[in-house]
Amino acid sequence: MCLGIPGEVIELHPEQSDLAKVNVSGVKRLINIGLLSDDPPKPGEWVLIHVGFALSKIDEAEAAAAMEFLEGIGQAYEDEIAALRGSLIE
Amino acid sequence: MTAGSGWIDEALREHDHGQRPENPDGRPSLPVTDREQQVLDRIDRARRRRPRVREERITMSHGAGGKATQTLIEAVFLDAFRNPLLEPLEDAAELRVPGPRDAPGTVKGTGARLALTTDSYVVSPLFFPGGNIGDLAVNGTVNDLSVSGATPMYLTAGFILEEGFPVADLIRLAASMRDAAAAACVSIVTGDTKVVQRGKADGCYINTAGVGVLAGDVSLGVAAARPGDAIIVSGPVGDHGITIMLARGELDIEADVVSDTAPLNGLVADLLAAVPGVRAMRDATRGGVATILNEIARAADVGVLVVEDDIPVRAEVRGACELLGIDPMYVACEGRMVAVVPGESAAAAVRALRAHPLGADAAVIGQVVADQPGMVRLKTSFGGTRIVDLLVGDPLPRIC
Amino acid sequence: MRFVDEFRDADKAHALAAKIAALCEPGRSYKFMEVCGGHTHTIYKHGLEDYLPEAITLVHGPGCPVCVIPMGRVDDAMHLAARPDVIMTSFGDMMRVPGSNGSFFDAKASGTDIRMVYSPLDSLKIARQNPDRQVVFMAIGFETTAPSTAMTMLRAAAEGISNFSVFCNHVTIVPAIKAILDSPDLRLDGFLGPGHVSTVIGCRPYEFIARDYHKPVVVAGFEPLDILQSIYMLLRQLAEGRSAVENQYSRVVPWNGNVVALKAIGETMELRPYFEWRGLGFISHSALRVREKYAAMDAERLFSVPGVRVADPKACQCGEVLKGVLKPWECKVFGTACTPETPIGTCMVSPEGACAAYYNYGRMNRNRVPEAAPAGQS
Numbered sequence: 001m002c003l004g005i006p007g008e009v010i011e012l013h014p015e016q017s018d019l020a021k022v023n024v025s026g027v028k029r030l031i032n033i034g035l036l037s038d039d040p041p042k043p044g045e046w047v048l049i050h051v052g053f054a055l056s057k058i059d060e061a062e063a064a065a066a067m068e069f070l071e072g073i074g075q076a077y078e079d080e081i082a083a084l085r086g087s088l089i090e
Numbered sequence: 091m092t093a094g095s096g097w098i099d100e101a102l103r104e105h106d107h108g109q110r111p112e113n114p115d116g117r118p119s120l121p122v123t124d125r126e127q128q129v130l131d132r133i134d135r136a137r138r139r140r141p142r143v144r145e146e147r148i149t150m151s152h153g154a155g156g157k158a159t160q161t162l163i164e165a166v167f168l169d170a171f172r173n174p175l176l177e178p179l180e181d182a183a184e185l186r187v188p189g190p191r192d193a194p195g196t197v198k199g200t201g202a203r204l205a206l207t208t209d210s211y212v213v214s215p216l217f218f219p220g221g222n223i224g225d226l227a228v229n230g231t232v233n234d235l236s237v238s239g240a241t242p243m244y245l246t247a248g249f250i251l252e253e254g255f256p257v258a259d260l261i262r263l264a265a266s267m268r269d270a271a272a273a274a275c276v277s278i279v280t281g282d283t284k285v286v287q288r289g290k291a292d293g294c295y296i297n298t299a300g301v302g303v304l305a306g307d308v309s310l311g312v313a314a315a316r317p318g319d320a321i322i323v324s325g326p327v328g329d330h331g332i333t334i335m336l337a338r339g340e341l342d343i344e345a346d347v348v349s350d351t352a353p354l355n356g357l358v359a360d361l362l363a364a365v366p367g368v369r370a371m372r373d374a375t376r377g378g379v380a381t382i383l384n385e386i387a388r389a390a391d392v393g394v395l396v397v398e399d400d401i402p403v404r405a406e407v408r409g410a411c412e413l414l415g416i417d418p419m420y421v422a423c424e425g426r427m428v429a430v431v432p433g434e435s436a437a438a439a440v441r442a443l444r445a446h447p448l449g450a451d452a453a454v455i456g457q458v459v460a461d462q463p464g465m466v467r468l469k470t471s472f473g474g475t476r477i478v479d480l481l482v483g484d485p486l487p488r489i490c
Numbered sequence: 491m492r493f494v495d496e497f498r499d500a501d502k503a504h505a506l507a508a509k510i511a512a513l514c515e516p517g518r519s520y521k522f523m524e525v526c527g528g529h530t531h532t533i534y535k536h537g538l539e540d541y542l543p544e545a546i547t548l549v550h551g552p553g554c555p556v557c558v559i560p561m562g563r564v565d566d567a568m569h570l571a572a573r574p575d576v577i578m579t580s581f582g583d584m585m586r587v588p589g590s591n592g593s594f595f596d597a598k599a600s601g602t603d604i605r606m607v608y609s610p611l612d613s614l615k616i617a618r619q620n621p622d623r624q625v626v627f628m629a630i631g632f633e634t635t636a637p638s639t640a641m642t643m644l645r646a647a648a649e650g651i652s653n654f655s656v657f658c659n660h661v662t663i664v665p666a667i668k669a670i671l672d673s674p675d676l677r678l679d680g681f682l683g684p685g686h687v688s689t690v691i692g693c694r695p696y697e698f699i700a701r702d703y704h705k706p707v708v709v710a711g712f713e714p715l716d717i718l719q720s721i722y723m724l725l726r727q728l729a730e731g732r733s734a735v736e737n738q739y740s741r742v743v744p745w746n747g748n749v750v751a752l753k754a755i756g757e758t759m760e761l762r763p764y765f766e767w768r769g770l771g772f773i774s775h776s777a778l779r780v781r782e783k784y785a786a787m788d789a790e791r792l793f794s795v796p797g798v799r800v801a802d803p804k805a806c807q808c809g810e811v812l813k814g815v816l817k818p819w820e821c822k823v824f825g826t827a828c829t830p831e832t833p834i835g836t837c838m839v840s841p842e843g844a845c846a847a848y849y850n851y852g853r854m855n856r857n858r859v860p861e862a863a864p865a866g867q868s
Binding site for chain 3: 036071
């Protein structure tokens, strides 16, 4: 329930393996990625940032699936509206 | 620590008094939306009451430019100094000096119309990307005069210096102020210097006062806003506040943001030439654009409706704000103004602003409306509506 | 901003709203609880209720970790901060919470050394920079934040830092949800599950809600489209007569949670036998404390705190708001004596509090979306 912001990992710290630099809309910050030590993020991957720590990786496939669902609903909605309009014109 | 708790009992009594009698089965007899509206009305009445400072000590909120600052000004200073010239509480006071045919000391004489303003600068750090405290000190006061419709002419400069402050830094500040004054076509004609012991004054505090000339019939003020007016901002918001926050170095955040400090007199002159019917302009500083919108709503007793998508914000400012949990609408600017113009003049106003380098990203962000007077509402990118209240406290990073 | 803006798209919202309205059974009303304060904040900040039909009521839950801290614990924190050898560090959210004698903010104005931090790592940094002072970190938050505190403690131990300690007020979400479920005051139809807590604990812990209480749970993200989609998923379950745990926030929440995070918590902290929650009373095994092994970093062991139980001010109805029994504006002192400027209780002063969200964003007349007639009928 706390503030978590998505950020893109741009580089790993050369010496400290639990630190990485992230980019949030052009703003860069060093964060701790120690909680992801089982599957550390690589540059280009996105993480959820909370109080200076990466809590989770953002699964791009799941995000795309979520968007597809929402777009699908959008399309169905537009089809219905078009059908409604079509039926009124007659 | 708040002084006394009598107002709690008062509020409870009011609540009970306002409750309608319940039905025999114990449920209140009014439908939910009406009960909610009753509560909202009661809150509105409470907010309009005479302001009182409840704290025993000054806190940082009193300097943030939001609710606490406003209450402090009204309850302490306005209360003590009360006079018709102070009451509008605009960015500058409008004066009319005695003319040749008036008795000396006539308050509203027939002589020249002047605008008078003052501001103190306590920014830390003193030097930051985009400028320094000296730039702010000149531009800030020039801007307060400009948005009152006056042509800025003369400034004072008072310095409070901390023992141990490097003279080289002071020379740098003075050079910046000289350059800023030249850019704004004003002269610094008098000043003062004081030194306080090490540990007080954070290096250097500066106060500037400024006087400008008001042309014939120019009379601006937010109380003149009326339904149908358009609200325009001259460029992206939040640059200065975020720059300062990052420059403090406590947050380990890097971003390419610089302060937007700039003199707006040229921009304002262009606007007034293109749109003589401008109702009001305000310098967006502490408390940000949101504070000005609330001042408009309150002073003119009108509603204000703004559209989130139309408010220009740089991507990096937005990113920093999201990271810290702050709303860019409350973040200070130092080179932006908000203008209220008649609706039919909005296009011409934006054109005039955009033709000037400092107004390249000017945009209409909303309008003045008749319903829900005193209240500022925002249509979110998402399409829903929410209110934009006065800032409470200092923007706190929101975490959890 | 990627992964943010696309989940705030108004056109998709309209489409979802129509679907939601269509799924509402005529004549039936629905009460869904959003557990997280973060969800409450999003709902009001984006004006999400404008998209919901009258039939759906969102009930605000106790998922605001600042709000549920009882006054006695705030006083304990103030007591620690007042020690001349202590630098108290805290998230911004705690600064304005009223104790019996004012808040951190007031104490700061009177000269107490209290510093706001964004991360517990910042607090550790202050400890490194001030070896002659004791730096205490006020640790608040649900399971979302506990791993960060734990990792910071582990780092402090690894670096041999001896002047850093934690005043641990971490609480756990499941006992609070159970207390709500067992409360006779509420008849809820489903839950919007806490998205970020779930990145740590996963989705399994909510299975008992669906299995034993037969209420659907959808673990929801924090953008407005996430919440709308989650409401749609709840309605779909109800329409199909199912009750299960579903993960709407699958782009961030792993079904099994974050094992590394859970291990870090387990290494440094343990469950308290019981803990008092504002409004919900004493709940067993609902909060964390520092383990014996890390006693040198436990502020409660290092320093003595009064530990006095303090009742809420008489006028304060935070408890009922936290349980979802009262809407913020139904509290007797809402907006009059209790405002963000002059808060009486925590709900008005925490950025995740329901009262703060309603006061700052929602306090106005609202047009509700009428229930959509199915296409083809007039």
